[in-house]
Amino acid sequence: MCSTNKLSSLSLLLFFVITSSVYPQWLLVPMDNTQVNHLKAYGLTYWTLEVPREYDAKWLLNYRGGSFLLNDSPDVQLKAQVMGVSFQPISTAEYGAIQVEMDNSNMDEILLEKAPKIAVYAPSEDSPYRDPWDDAVKIALEYAEIPYDTIWDKEVEAGVLFTGQYDWLHLHHEDFTGQHGKFHSAYKGQVWYQQRKHLFEGAAADAGFNSVPKHKAYITQLIQDYIVKGGFLFAMCSAPETLDIALSTNGGSVDIVAPELDGTPLDPGYQSKLDFNKTFAFEKFVLYPNPNRYEFSNIDNPRPELNPLSGLEDFILFEFAAKHDPIPTMLTQNHVNQVRGFLGQTTSFNKNTIRETITIMGDIEGSRYAKYIHGKLGKGTFTFLGGHDPEDYRHLVGEGRVPTNLDLHKHSPGYRLILNNILFPAAKKKPQKT
Numbered sequence: 042m043c044s045t046n047k048l049s050s051l052s053l054l055l056f057f058v059i060t061s062s063v064y065p066q067w068l069l070v071p072m073d074n075t076q077v078n079h080l081k082a083y084g085l086t087y088w089t090l091e092v093p094r095e096y097d098a099k100w101l102l103n104y105r106g107g108s109f110l111l112n113d114s115p116d117v118q119l120k121a122q123v124m125g126v127s128f129q130p131i132s133t134a135e136y137g138a139i140q141v142e143m144d145n146s147n148m149d150e151i152l153l154e155k156a157p158k159i160a161v162y163a164p165s166e167d168s169p170y171r172d173p174w175d176d177a178v179k180i181a182l183e184y185a186e187i188p189y190d191t192i193w194d195k196e197v198e199a200g201v202l203f204t205g206q207y208d209w210l211h212l213h214h215e216d217f218t219g220q221h222g223k224f225h226s227a228y229k230g231q232v233w234y235q236q237r238k239h240l241f242e243g244a245a246a247d248a249g250f251n252s253v254p255k256h257k258a259y260i261t262q263l264i265q266d267y268i269v270k271g272g273f274l275f276a277m278c279s280a281p282e283t284l285d286i287a288l289s290t291n292g293g294s295v296d297i298v299a300p301e302l303d304g305t306p307l308d309p310g311y312q313s314k315l316d317f318n319k320t321f322a323f324e325k326f327v328l329y330p331n332p333n334r335y336e337f338s339n340i341d342n343p344r345p346e347l348n349p350l351s352g353l354e355d356f357i358l359f360e361f362a363a364k365h366d367p368i369p370t371m372l373t374q375n376h377v378n379q380v381r382g383f384l385g386q387t388t389s390f391n392k393n394t395i396r397e398t399i400t401i402m403g404d405i406e407g408s409r410y411a412k413y414i415h416g417k418l419g420k421g422t423f424t425f426l427g428g429h430d431p432e433d434y435r436h437l438v439g440e441g442r443v444p445t446n447l448d449l450h451k452h453s454p455g456y457r458l459i460l461n462n463i464l465f466p467a468a469k470k471k472p473q474k475t
Contacts, residue, residue, distance in 0.1 A: 066132060067111065067112065067130070067131050067132075068111045068128045069128065070086065070111060070121070070129075072107045072374065073106035076126070076452070078451040079376065080181065080451055080456055081126050081185055081451070082109065084184075085109075086098055086111065087467075088156075089117055090155055090156040094116075096111060097152075100151040102148055103147055103148040104142070106375060106376035107461075111128075113130055124186070147360070147362060147363050149364045149367060149370070151468045153464065155467055157208040157209045158190075158206060158208050159188070159463065160202070160206075160207040161189050161191050161211045161213075162191075162193060162215065163179075163191050165193060170233070172237070176211075176213040177277065177459060182463070184448075194248065197263050202264070209272070209274075209466050211274075212275075214385070215279060215284070216279060217257045217258070217280070217287040218254060218290075218297065218298065219256070219258075220298055220299075220302055221234070221238050222237075222279070223386070226334075226335065244256065252303050254290070254293050258292050261287040261288050265418070268419060269420065269421060272421045273421055273422055274421065277425075277428065278387055279385065279386040280387075281390070282337055282390075285320035285322060286326070286340075289317055289319055290316075296308040297328055299330050299332040302332055311328070312327065322425060323394045323395060323396070324394060324395075325393070337387070339394065341391070342389040342391065342427070349382070355381055355406075356403045357379055358373045358377075358403045359402055359403060360373070360378070361373065361402075367468070368422070369400050371468060372424060372465060373402050373403065373461070374457070374461050380412075380455050382405070382434070383431050383436075384436065387427055388428055389411060389427035390410060390412070391410060395414060399414050400414065413426050424462055428455075431454070431455020432453050
């Protein structure tokens with residue numbers, strides 16, 4: 042009788058071992074060219090991390106385009122089907138085989154712990170003013186069904202970035218120098234420009250500043266403090282360039298703005314008074330204060346070509362060692378290594394102005410311009426991507442607010458870079474090897 046019970050227990054244990062190794066335990070969300078909707082796949086992964094689900098999720102770096110591994114459950118499968126995301130149920134044994142492959146290759150897995158809380162820096166949707174352009178990150182977030190909050194100057198001044206409420210902050214087509222986007226020459230007579238100028242001047246006055254440049258310089262310092270204390274920053278288009286220019290002016294104490302815009306003269310010797318030790322990524326840059334010149338500095342790539350078929354703006358993503366450089370590896374996950382170029386007020390970054398400590402993750406091959414860069418500051422990190430909209434090559438101001446339809450660009454490599462940054466703060470940091 043006793044031996045029979047032992048035999049039954051052993052059989053039951055063997056049954057569980059066999060079934061657990063064969064029955065699907067995981068959902069593999071491939072991110073190579075077999076994926077039906079690359080962009081929604083990020084939203085699905087984010088959804089699994091949200092409360093109340095908080096499922097296990099893993100990012101398989103360099104495995105089939107940076108695939109995701111999710112808990113297999115009926116609600117995750119249903120959500121994937123509704124979102125139109127490809128997935129493949131796999132067993133624990135099949136997962137083990139993937140791990141062996143990753144161990145012997147330039148691949149690694151990263152545990153995703155939580156759904157990052159996201160803030161987008163922009164005037165409130167309740168504001169009567171609307172920018173005559175769209176924000177690629179907001180388009181990506183909304184398409185991937187990832188929630189975010191909009192915050193602007195009042196919220197930043199009130200300290201919302203230091204409450205622990207937000208893990209990730211996005212800046213897009215911003216002008217932190219107080220030069221009103223360098224739109225003076227072409228658009229000073231336009232109603233939207235006058236409304237925008239009025240909005241910014243009012244915000245500065247409400248905050249107790251006598252000029253927009255000084256107000257925006259103060260905002261940049263608060264943003265920088267947020268990064269130093271552990272925040273994650275992602276910025277596109279003119280935001281990276283103008284952020285560092287504003288920081289170099291020591292809180293706006295160096296006047297770099299032409300009198301046509303702020304009513305005060307330029308500081309004599311303004312160029313020599315810039316403090317490059319205060320900036321995130323750029324140094325030794327030369328400013329262009331002429332209000333009629335649609336450029337801020339020589340940080341930007343001033344290519345005159347406006348032909349998306351020329352390939353002159355296409356850029357190459359670098360490959361990093363997944364086990365030793367997980368951060369740039371995460372940020373460059375893609376199903377291609379060459380990304381079609383796209384313009385912006387700041388299209389790409391002059392390598393001669395990028396400090397040596399910055400990691401270049403993508404550049405325009407054979408040129409002196411980087412497109413995609415990353416750096417650390419204090420406990421946090423920042424990532425800068427040149428250009429305005431990955432699927433709208435030129436994106437003219439006069440086009441108005443015509444959002445890019447991502448249903449037509451489900452496999453956009455450029456938009457994948459944006460979404461890599463959104464999931465990046467979810468990753469669990471691995472202990473440093475000694």
